[in-house]
Amino acid sequence: QSSVSYSDSGITWQGIFDPTYGVSYGFVLPPTTATGALAQEFVAEIVSPIANKWIGLSVNGQMAFDLLIVAWPNNGQIVYSTRYTTDYIQPTVYPGPIITTLQSSVNATSWKWIFRCQNCTTWSGGSLNTANPTVPAWVVGLIPVDTPSDPASNMAQHDGFGFWGQIWPLAHSNDYNSIISGGGSTPTTTSGAPASTSSAPVATATPYDYIVVGGGPGGLVTADRLSEALPNKKILLLERGGPSTAQTGGTDVPPWATGTNLTRFDIPGEFQAMFGSSGPTYWYCSDVTTFAGCVIGGGTSINGGLYWYPNTQDFSTARGWPASWTNYQSYAAKLQARLPSTDHPSPDGKLYLEQTFPVMQKLLGNLGYSNITLNDNVNFRDHVYGYSAYNFQKGKRWGPVATYFKTASARSNFKVVYNTVVASVARNGSTITGVQTNNPLIGPRGFIPLNKNGRVILSAGSFGTPRILFQSGIGPADQIALVQQSNVAASFLPPKSQFINLPVGMNVQDNPSINLMFTHPSIDAYDNWAPIWSSPRPADAAQYLKSQTGVFASSSPRVSFWSALGGPDNKTRWMQGTVRPGFDSVTTDYPYNASQVFSITLYLSTGVTSRGRVGLTSSALAAGALVNPWFTDPNDKAALLSGINNVISGVKQVPGLTLITPDNTTTVEDYVNNYVNLGSNHWVGSCSIGKVVDENTLVMGTKNLFVVDASIVPSLFTGNPQGPIMAMAEQAVTKILALAGGP
Numbered sequence: 001q002s003s004v005s006y007s008d009s010g011i012t013w014q015g016i017f018d019p020t021y022g023v024s025y026g027f028v029l030p031p032t033t034a035t036g037a038l039a040q041e042f043v044a045e046i047v048s049p050i051a052n053k054w055i056g057l058s059v060n061g062q063m064a065f066d067l068l069i070v071a072w073p074n075n076g077q078i079v080y081s082t083r084y085t086t087d088y089i090q091p092t093v094y095p096g097p098i099i100t101t102l103q104s105s106v107n108a109t110s111w112k113w114i115f116r117c118q119n120c121t122t123w124s125g126g127s128l129n130t131a132n133p134t135v136p137a138w139v140v141g142l143i144p145v146d147t148p149s150d151p152a153s154n155m156a157q158h159d160g161f162g163f164w165g166q167i168w169p170l171a172h173s174n175d176y177n178s179i180i181s182g183g184g185s186t187p188t189t190t191s192g193a194p195a196s197t198s199s200a201p202v203a204t205a206t207p208y209d210y211i212v213v214g215g216g217p218g219g220l221v222t223a224d225r226l227s228e229a230l231p232n233k234k235i236l237l238l239e240r241g242g243p244s245t246a247q248t249g250g251t252d253v254p255p256w257a258t259g260t261n262l263t264r265f266d267i268p269g270e271f272q273a274m275f276g277s278s279g280p281t282y283w284y285c286s287d288v289t290t291f292a293g294c295v296i297g298g299g300t301s302i303n304g305g306l307y308w309y310p311n312t313q314d315f316s317t318a319r320g321w322p323a324s325w326t327n328y329q330s331y332a333a334k335l336q337a338r339l340p341s342t343d344h345p346s347p348d349g350k351l352y353l354e355q356t357f358p359v360m361q362k363l364l365g366n367l368g369y370s371n372i373t374l375n376d377n378v379n380f381r382d383h384v385y386g387y388s389a390y391n392f393q394k395g396k397r398w399g400p401v402a403t404y405f406k407t408a409s410a411r412s413n414f415k416v417v418y419n420t421v422v423a424s425v426a427r428n429g430s431t432i433t434g435v436q437t438n439n440p441l442i443g444p445r446g447f448i449p450l451n452k453n454g455r456v457i458l459s460a461g462s463f464g465t466p467r468i469l470f471q472s473g474i475g476p477a478d479q480i481a482l483v484q485q486s487n488v489a490a491s492f493l494p495p496k497s498q499f500i501n502l503p504v505g506m507n508v509q510d511n512p513s514i515n516l517m518f519t520h521p522s523i524d525a526y527d528n529w530a531p532i533w534s535s536p537r538p539a540d541a542a543q544y545l546k547s548q549t550g551v552f553a554s555s556s557p558r559v560s561f562w563s564a565l566g567g568p569d570n571k572t573r574w575m576q577g578t579v580r581p582g583f584d585s586v587t588t589d590y591p592y593n594a595s596q597v598f599s600i601t602l603y604l605s606t607g608v609t610s611r612g613r614v615g616l617t618s619s620a621l622a623a624g625a626l627v628n629p630w631f632t633d634p635n636d637k638a639a640l641l642s643g644i645n646n647v648i649s650g651v652k653q654v655p656g657l658t659l660i661t662p663d664n665t666t667t668v669e670d671y672v673n674n675y676v677n678l679g680s681n682h683w684v685g686s687c688s689i690g691k692v693v694d695e696n697t698l699v700m701g702t703k704n705l706f707v708v709d710a711s712i713v714p715s716l717f718t719g720n721p722q723g724p725i726m727a728m729a730e731q732a733v734t735k736i737l738a739l740a741g742g743p
């Protein structure tokens with residue numbers, strides 16, 4: 001999200017409205033000509049629903065070593081202080097900055113604080129540079145501070161935080177002097193509705209024929225095919241995050257590639273720097289409690305790039321697909337023609353960092369596995385292994401962004417808008433009339449209408465799509481009840497008589513997965529990928545910069561394998577294995593050589609019978625798992641355990657190979673029983689076809705609302721899901737276009 005200009009209390013602010021907690025944050029800077037002390041201050045406002053018990057701002061977006069400002073209402077007044085900390089611990093009062101309240105109000109539904117912050121652009125070890133946009137952060141606490149009357153009060157950790165792009169150069173005001181002297185303000189309205197919705201600049205909205213919500217693999221394929229098939233119709237794609245690869249306007253280039261347009265999203269080898277990142281991770285959705293991609297490309301812009309063509313099982317009636325979906329091959333062929341896979345991602349045709357392959361060849365060969373080209377033999381998924389296949393090309397992340405999104409973007413009937421969160425669809429009974437967004441610049445109060453017979457397609461992902469449905473009055477009563485308790489979201493719900501009760505969020509699956517850690521003297525653990533962002537191996541960095549070849553032309557996984565497993569219930573489940581040099585964390589009693597570690601992730605894939613539930617996890621409408629979907633059926637655990645034991649049984653036959661996690665003081669059974677995070681970030685099923693959407697992907701009970709993303713997939717695919725999801729979207733958009741009654 002990046003800041004916009006809006007006005008409130010007679011002041012023109014540069015700031016944002018955060019729809020999750022319903023808070024506006026705005027700033028005004030002195031004129032650009034200001035010097036001395038005046039150049040070191042700003043005026044800011046926080047307008048918050050009363051449900052938020054305290055709010056914090058971090059001027060430079062970090063918790064530690066940054067100037068923090070906290071505020072909360074108490075007895076009709078705003079209590080505040082500046083804070084500082086060097087760690088993720090209680091920040092203590094920080095003297096130096098001088099805050100003056102210019103205006104404040106507290107009523108039954110909201111509170112507002114407008115304040116001047118002097119000596120606020122430098123602090124211990126840091127400063128704010130307003131010459132360019134920067135990324136500040138907000139935090140929201142839902143638990144009252146310990147002693148609300150005391151500005152120095154302790155508080156518990158915040159319940160939510162988020163970052164935004166603050167365009168400081170647009171925040172200067174020539175009225176600054178009048179603002180700090182109390183002028184430039186009109187009496188406050190304290191009528192409950194958040195200031196941002198009532199004060200957002202009024203924009204005229206362009207109506208669209210198709211509005212696609214979400215630029216992940218489902219949404220990009222859909223938007224491209226719609227804009228291709230309907231040259232005279234207007235197609236709008238709304239992406240809640242910002243750009244990713246350079247092609248999309250991304251500029252997040254690692255320090256070693258400065259001066260190039262090779263962003264962290266373009267360079268496959270930077271994958272582990274996102275997945276393992278300890279700093280701010282703007283590419284993940286801040287309001288989803290598991291990893292979800294919130295940049296253009298969605299998960300495909302931040303994942304390891306493993307790319308499997310779909311197979312017969314993936315779209316079979318046995319896996320819950322309607323019979324009309326089983327003829328999937330022509331759609332898979334369309335996908336493969338646009339986006340072929342590669343198992344030799346370095347454009348020089350050489351394989352790099354491949355030491356795990358010969359080790360796995362011995363291990364799996366002894367266990368009766370055959371070596372095949374995996375994407376040439378999609379239906380052959382028992383006792384097979386091969387080089388991992390990726391969606392990379394030219395040594396760069398490719399995926400739907402470099403293909404479908406690229407062609408869509410070139411069409412005049414297609415428009416993409418970034419940094420725009422869709423909260424809900426507006427509807428009149430079963431007819432959707434438009435979408436409600438947080439972007440006041442694209443429509444009055446963020447509303448975008450549909451043309452006559454227009455359609456909305458939700459592609460916001462397995463968590464995002466259910467949340468939009470809940471906020472549109474579609475889903476189980478308990479979820480809609482949570483929306484009703486949120487004063488902002490509730491105001492957009494249709495009347496109760498129009499609620500549609502569907503099992504949104506139920507029926508969810510994600511691969512249960514277990515990591516095993518090994519050492520072998522031939523392995524190069526690649527320093528566990530730790531230096532790849534700031535100080536990569538110089539020769540590898542230089543090679544990649546020169547020709548986009550080498551280690552950085554690939555992400556971390558090297559070998560992939562599958563095997564069919566029997567279960568105590570006589571059902572067949574498939575197990576997938578992914579082999580990577582390096583490790584995430586090792587727990588072992590063994591001494592081991594960290595430079596020789598590699599890991600095997602074993603996931604249970606198609607055939608899994610466990611199911612869970614996703615939904616709203618907080619009163620602030622964050623989304624996440626309500627019931628974890630892993631091993632709810634003990635037969636799944638038994639099956640995966642047998643697969644793990646089988647792999648481990650081969651270890652002693654491979655000279656030099658040592659299993660270090662689990663170690664010899666831990667049984668495999670205990671290791672699996674006590675495993676902390678079984679998740680794989682491959683969530684499917686929350687809007688399952690046949691349960692929430694019909695065989696044309698139309699949301700049941702509506703006339704023009706569709707879902708095309710992983711949420712409609714009724715059971716886990718055989719491999720990592722991006723390939724089958726895009727093939728699914730090819731088929732879905734064909735069915736939507738063929739359906740009568742559209743624009």
Ligand code: HEM
Nearest residue numbers: 056057058061062063068069088089090137139155156157
């Ligand atoms: C007892 C009080 C607090 C505790 C224990 C605490 C703890 C934490 C932790 C563990 C994180 C990392 C969360 C994650 O990565 O998911 C975090 C992030 C953050 N916190 Fe706090 N926090 C506290 C108070 C505050 C306050 C008062 C502010 C600001 C006014 C603040 C600002 C931030 C910001 C901006 C982030 C995100 C950026 C970053 O990771 O540095 N925190 N906090």
